[in-house]
Amino acid sequence: MAARKETSTNNRNREVLGDFCGINYALNLLGGRWKLLILRKLESHTLRFSELKRTLPHITDRMLTLQLRELEQDGLISRTVFAEVPPRVEYALTASGQALAPTWQSLEVWGNAHRQAAEMTLTDKQ
Amino acid sequence: MAARKETSTNNRNREVLGDFCGINYALNLLGGRWKLLILRKLESHTLRFSELKRTLPHITDRMLTLQLRELEQDGLISRTVFAEVPPRVEYALTASGQALAPTWQSLEVWGNAHRQAAEMTLTDKQ
DNA sequence: GCCATTACTTCCTTTTTTGTGTGTACCTCA
DNA sequence: TGAGGTACACACAAAAAAGGAAGTAATGGC
Numbered sequence: 001m002a003a004r005k006e007t008s009t010n011n012r013n014r015e016v017l018g019d020f021c022g023i024n025y026a027l028n029l030l031g032g033r034w035k036l037l038i039l040r041k042l043e044s045h046t047l048r049f050s051e052l053k054r055t056l057p058h059i060t061d062r063m064l065t066l067q068l069r070e071l072e073q074d075g076l077i078s079r080t081v082f083a084e085v086p087p088r089v090e091y092a093l094t095a096s097g098q099a100l101a102p103t104w105q106s107l108e109v110w111g112n113a114h115r116q117a118a119e120m121t122l123t124d125k126q
Numbered sequence: 127m128a129a130r131k132e133t134s135t136n137n138r139n140r141e142v143l144g145d146f147c148g149i150n151y152a153l154n155l156l157g158g159r160w161k162l163l164i165l166r167k168l169e170s171h172t173l174r175f176s177e178l179k180r181t182l183p184h185i186t187d188r189m190l191t192l193q194l195r196e197l198e199q200d201g202l203i204s205r206t207v208f209a210e211v212p213p214r215v216e217y218a219l220t221a222s223g224q225a226l227a228p229t230w231q232s233l234e235v236w237g238n239a240h241r242q243a244a245e246m247t248l249t250d251k252q
Numbered sequence: 253g254c255c256a257t258t259a260c261t262t263c264c265t266t267t268t269t270t271g272t273g274t275g276t277a278c279c280t281c282a
Numbered sequence: 283t284g285a286g287g288t289a290c291a292c293a294c295a296a297a298a299a300a301g302g303a304a305g306t307a308a309t310g311g312c
Binding site: 003004005008009010011031032033060062063066084085086087 | 270
Binding site for chain 4: 010048049050053061065081084089
């Protein structure tokens with residue numbers, strides 16, 4: 001898990017900034033490498049562990065597990081276990097998770113636009 | 127600086143995800159602890175190094191320098207040096223940086239709402 | 253000459269995040 | 283009997299991010 005050291009300046013800063021403004025509070029929840037990607041995959045439908053894994057390039061079991069756990073603890077996704085063999089576990093967005101959709105969409109739009117702009121200034125310089 | 131290791135899986139994943147979607151491209155630029163905060167401070171006016179430092183609780187010179195450098199390299203802020211003594215350096219948002227304002231505003235709104243929701247479920251459980 | 257100010261830089265340590273490899277319980281189907 | 287699938291857990295290693303402490307150049311004021 002995260003296993004943070006309560007007493008570290010690093011961790012205190014993290015908390016201070018989280019209290020300080022909603023932006024950093026949000027970033028504390030969404031900062032993991034695969035988190036927003038996972039949320040976006042769940043936007044249109046519920047998915048199970050193995051399905052998520054297939055859609056996320058290069059993710060390992062461990063990373064997927066970790067990120068899902070944290071998202072669940074932070075109330076962004078829900079986890080439903082079906083008592084079957086082989087096991088089946090389904091992940092879905094919570095209301096809070098869904099409420100974030102417009103934000104990541106606007107981040108995606110900005111990201112693509114900014115990448116284009118960056119590439120253009122690159123070719124300008126050549 | 128970031129000093130990333132070209133050959134690491136960690137770094138390759140970072141790049142792969144950045145290419146994969148605008149969200150992760152954006153996150154690669156905005157992931158630093160103080161970056162969005164800095165951008166937001168610059169939203170209303172140009173600020174110099176020492177002014178930024180005063181408004182960001184607990185940040186060190188080193189961290190502020192690093193984050194500003196990266197933001198500048200990524201085209202989100204501009205840096206203007208005045209040939210005076212003592213030195214004066216002013217930071218401002220670029221057009222791209224300003225274009226991101228609605229996104230961090232919506233992140234802030236969501237963050238505050240989600241924190242409230244989280245606190246309510248906490249008190250529910252008590 | 254000495255101190256203060258500003259915006260850094262450098263070297264080093266600690267903390268956090270990410271990745272690797274292996275193992276497991278359960279049942280089903282061949 | 284034995285392989286295969288699912289959704290993990292655990293111990294460990296590597297890399298990245300963050301922080302700490304000290305130093306620097308230039309100049310103006312005392």
